[in-house]
Amino acid sequence: xxxxxxxxxxxxxxxxxxxxxxxxxxxxxxxxxxxxxxxxxxxxxxxxxxxxxxxxxxxxxxxxxxxxxxxxxxxxxxxxxxxxxxxxxxxxxxxxxxxxxxxxxxxxxxxxxxxxxxxxxxxxxxxxxxxxxxxxxxxxxxxxxxxxxxxxxxxxxxxxxxxxxxxxxxxxxxxxxxxxxxxxxxxxxxxxxxxxxxxxxxxxxxxxxxxxxxxxxxxxxxxxxxxxxxxxxxxxxxxxxxxxxxxxxxxxxxxxxxxxxxxxxxxxxxxxxxxxxxxxx
Amino acid sequence: xxxxxxxxxxxxxxxxxxxxxxxxxxxxxxxxxxxxxxxxxxxxxxxxxxxxxxxxxxxxxxxxxxxxxxxxxxxxxxxxxxxxxxxxxxxxxxxxxxxxxxxxxxxxxxxxxxxxxxxxxxxxxxxxxxxxxxxxxxxxxxxxxxxxxxxxxxxxxxxxxxxxxxxxxxxxxxxxxxxxxxxxxxxxxxxxxxxxxxxxxxxxxxxxxxxxxxxxxxxxxxxxxxxxxxxxxxxxxxxxxxxxxxxxxxxxxxxxxxxxxxx
Numbered sequence: 160x161x162x163x164x165x166x167x168x169x170x171x172x173x174x175x176x177x178x179x180x181x182x183x184x185x186x187x188x189x190x191x192x193x194x195x196x197x198x199x200x201x202x203x204x205x206x207x208x209x210x211x212x213x214x215x216x217x218x219x220x221x222x223x224x225x226x227x228x229x230x231x232x233x234x235x236x237x238x239x240x241x242x243x244x245x246x247x248x249x250x251x252x253x254x255x256x257x258x259x260x261x262x263x264x265x266x267x268x269x270x271x272x273x274x275x276x277x278x279x280x281x282x283x284x285x286x287x288x289x290x291x292x293x294x295x296x297x298x299x300x301x302x303x304x305x306x307x308x309x310x311x312x313x314x315x316x317x318x319x320x321x322x323x324x325x326x327x328x329x330x331x332x333x334x335x336x337x338x339x340x341x342x343x344x345x346x347x348x349x350x351x352x353x354x355x356x357x358x359x360x361x362x363x364x365x366x367x368x369x370x371x372x373x374x375x376x377x378x379x380x381x382x383x384x385x386x387x388x389x390x391x392x393x394x395x396x397x398x399x400x401x402x403x404x405x406x407x408x409x410x411x412x413x414x415x416x417x418x419x420x421x422x423x424x425x426x427x428x429x430x431x432x433x434x435x436x437x438x439x440x
Numbered sequence: 441x442x443x444x445x446x447x448x449x450x451x452x453x454x455x456x457x458x459x460x461x462x463x464x465x466x467x468x469x470x471x472x473x474x475x476x477x478x479x480x481x482x483x484x485x486x487x488x489x490x491x492x493x494x495x496x497x498x499x500x501x502x503x504x505x506x507x508x509x510x511x512x513x514x515x516x517x518x519x520x521x522x523x524x525x526x527x528x529x530x531x532x533x534x535x536x537x538x539x540x541x542x543x544x545x546x547x548x549x550x551x552x553x554x555x556x557x558x559x560x561x562x563x564x565x566x567x568x569x570x571x572x573x574x575x576x577x578x579x580x581x582x583x584x585x586x587x588x589x590x591x592x593x594x595x596x597x598x599x600x601x602x603x604x605x606x607x608x609x610x611x612x613x614x615x616x617x618x619x620x621x622x623x624x625x626x627x628x629x630x631x632x633x634x635x636x637x638x639x640x641x642x643x644x645x646x647x648x649x650x651x652x653x654x655x656x657x658x659x660x661x662x663x664x665x666x667x668x669x670x671x672x673x674x675x676x677x678x679x680x681x682x683x684x685x686x687x688x689x690x691x692x693x694x695x696x697x698x699x700x701x702x703x
Contacts, residue, residue, distance in 0.1 A: 181531070191579070194559075194563060198559050259694065264460075277663065379646070382664070413562065
């Protein structure tokens with residue numbers, strides 16, 4: 160009887176320890192992640208009415224949201240256009256130096272993100288390198304107004320989010336079976352046909368995850384637009400920061416956050432749906 | 441296209457590769473060059489000097505910020521890797537894998553950081569917790585969990601469960617089986633994920649801006665304040681130093697792991 164009790168207790172003890180160990184992660188997650196999200200939700204409805212949401216349907220906020228969505232989408236698109244060829248070339252034509260190329264591709268991004276913004280501010284500004292170079296060569300007569308514009312924002316954002324696109328593409332293309340190429344050529348396809356009918360559909364999960372890995376953070380970004388986008392509050396992130404860090408406007412900040420998170424969700428679902436339709440995956 | 445225009449496609453490929461690498465390295469090179477410039481920042485080249493590097497050594501604020509960033513990153517990595525290992529151990533000890541365990545943690549990556557930061561700040565102000573080192577570590581650990589749990593769990597799911605069964609058949613308890621069989625197999629992913637979380641936490645700017653309060657400054661916040669006030673080549677010198685350090689680490693890492701494949 161005693162032995163039975165001892166065995167049962169041992170079994171429970173054996174089960175209890177892993178359970179106790181597994182708890183901290185779940186607790187942490189619930190306490191410090193799900194509750195804050197719930198709080199955003201709660202803070203925006205303090206009086207159970209839409210009162211904190213209505214100011215945001217004014218046209219200037221709508222234009223900010225639209226601008227943010229468009230810039231985030233174009234950032235993701237340009238990142239894809241730049242990253243896909245280079246990853247393709249590295250993976251399939253890199254040969255022995257594949258890993259070195261890849262490491263050197265990611266090396267610039269080991270320095271702090273903000274330093275890159277700083278560097279591009281320096282390069283793009285009035286007295287900066289590009290303008291000085293173009294002027295000394297004689298192509299332009301007065302400095303180009305590159306900084307403090309949407310162009311600068313998209314440019315710097317593409318630069319900063321490129322590794323987020325490169326990594327999923329690389330891991331996806333690495334796993335690609337090269338024999339598909341051979342099979343496709345054997346069946347008479349040209350390189351272009353192979354690209355569009357074999358490679359891209361099969362690497363599509365990587366493309367999609369890279370696209371969303373760029374789109375979602377780009378939507379919430381506020382450092383880049385604040386620093387290179389000029390003084391106007393052009394991005395969703397800047398407005399959220401402005402309201403949340405302000406004294407009495409926390410509820411407004413929470414309401415706007417919720418609104419934009421909802422819009423981001425709609426955009427993501429829409430893009431996902433469109434890609435599923437096109438590629439039937 | 442490659443068969444019909446071999447020379448053209450080769451030139452195009454080389455051109456594209458060169459352009460992309462140039463695009464990536466232009467700011468770095470400019471930083472590098474201008475950190476030796478004998479004039480305050482956006483000014484054309486005057487003369488060579490190491491003056492800014494010397495000034496960098498004496499600039500205490502930046503080193504305090506770097507120290508803070510390192511401490512936060514280390515703590516976040518430690519906490520999140522411990523918790524995710526324990527979580528994987530918990531998942532392992534069940535006879536059937538918990539379906540979609542990692543899914544509870546995907547939200548950390550899907551939700552934009554700024555939304556999470558707003559909520560977290562709201563929670564902290566509601567509980568009247570003073571902002572500082574600890575709150576930032578908590579926030580970064582949440583981020584870290586979001587990276588580590590999916591990586592570790594998916595790696596664990598790819599393991600051959602028969603190895604664990606074999607270990608237990610040979611008489612290991614669950615704990616022993618975990619430490620002698622599962623853990624060494626997970627170790628590469630664990631190290632990779634830990635490095636990833638470290639870099640992300642070190643670089644993280646949004647959460648630091650919201651959750652670290654006014655007295656605690658991490659490196660990105662320091663750089664932001666310098667950018668707003670007016671920059672000086674000290675930052676150039678610092679970033680060159682950082683780049684050289686990262687470059688050395690990368691070269692060491694690659695020479696350790698791919699030595700057989702390149703040379």
